[in-house]
Amino acid sequence: TQSTRPQRILDAVQKNATRGDPRSVVKAIDHFCRNKEWAMNVGDEKGCILDSVVSEVNPATVLELGTYCGYSTVRIASLLPPHAKLITLEFNPDFAAIARQVIAWAGLEDKVQLVEGASGDWIPKMKEQFGVKTFDLVFLDHWKNSYLPDTKLMEECSLLRKGSVLLADNVICPGAPDYLEFVRSSPRYKSQYFKSHLEYTKVEDGLEKSVFLG
Numbered sequence: 001t002q003s004t005r006p007q008r009i010l011d012a013v014q015k016n017a018t019r020g021d022p023r024s025v026v027k028a029i030d031h032f033c034r035n036k037e038w039a040m041n042v043g044d045e046k047g048c049i050l051d052s053v054v055s056e057v058n059p060a061t062v063l064e065l066g067t068y069c070g071y072s073t074v075r076i077a078s079l080l081p082p083h084a085k086l087i088t089l090e091f092n093p094d095f096a097a098i099a100r101q102v103i104a105w106a107g108l109e110d111k112v113q114l115v116e117g118a119s120g121d122w123i124p125k126m127k128e129q130f131g132v133k134t135f136d137l138v139f140l141d142h143w144k145n146s147y148l149p150d151t152k153l154m155e156e157c158s159l160l161r162k163g164s165v166l167l168a169d170n171v172i173c174p175g176a177p178d179y180l181e182f183v184r185s186s187p188r189y190k191s192q193y194f195k196s197h198l199e200y201t202k203v204e205d206g207l208e209k210s211v212f213l214g
């Protein structure tokens with residue numbers, strides 16, 4: 001049977017990365033996507049910016065919207081302090097099945113809760129289902145036209161507190177213009193753009209870091 005791209009990414013991890021070594025999992029996926037097949041992971045260049053924001057925030061609770069194969073999940077979870085928790089939402093069950101195995105290969109199952117479903121359905125249930133009060137860090141990397149409605153939904157569900165950090169991928173390519181306009185003009189956010197490139201390419205892209213001011 002024909003394999004899928006996520007399946008080929010998992011194969012590359014299982015062949016080239018060391019079990020329990022998150023950095024080797026990240027390296028194996030970047031090598032595969034740079035040399036064999038492009039895939040929509042945040043990648044190594046934007047990944048370094050992601051790492052620096054995670055280290056700066058040092059979050060106890062993280063929400064990731066859009067897991068895909070678990071590349072950014074592994075990058076984030078490998079930097080979390082003990083007892084910190086990352087909840088990652090993935091809409092596509094095939095992506096979720098691969099991501100679970102990538103996260104397990106990295107040895108990070110205990111820090112990560114992968115939830116299958118749409119962000120719009122799950123955000124309102126976060127408190128009751130997972131005992132979350134607020135998120136210290138949210139990484140937005142799912143449908144680009146869901147960034148803004150989901151941010152408003154997180155505010156309405158009181159999932160953000162003064163100082164919560166939103167980090168959004170792809171604000172230039174594919175782009176999230178309505179989200180950018182909102183966080184840059186709203187008095188309730190302090191926004192900062194980190195210019196970079198679309199994963200594994202020379203095309204401009206970047207991450208937008210927005211601190212919720214309460």
Ligand SMILES: Nc1ncnc2c1ncn2CCCCCNC(=O)c1cc(-c2ccc(F)cc2)cc(O)c1O
Nearest residue numbers: 040066067089090091117118119141142143170173174
């Ligand atoms: N829990 C949930 N709720 C709602 N939607 C959910 C979800 N979980 C998943 N999804 C559905 C997201 C599907 C993937 C989102 N990411 C993207 O669409 C994406 C595309 C590119 C790209 C750039 C240039 C190109 F030429 C082609 C593609 C790059 C990226 O870094 C991207 O993150």
Ligand SMILES: [Mg+2]
Nearest residue numbers: 042141169170
């Ligand atoms: Mg992305």
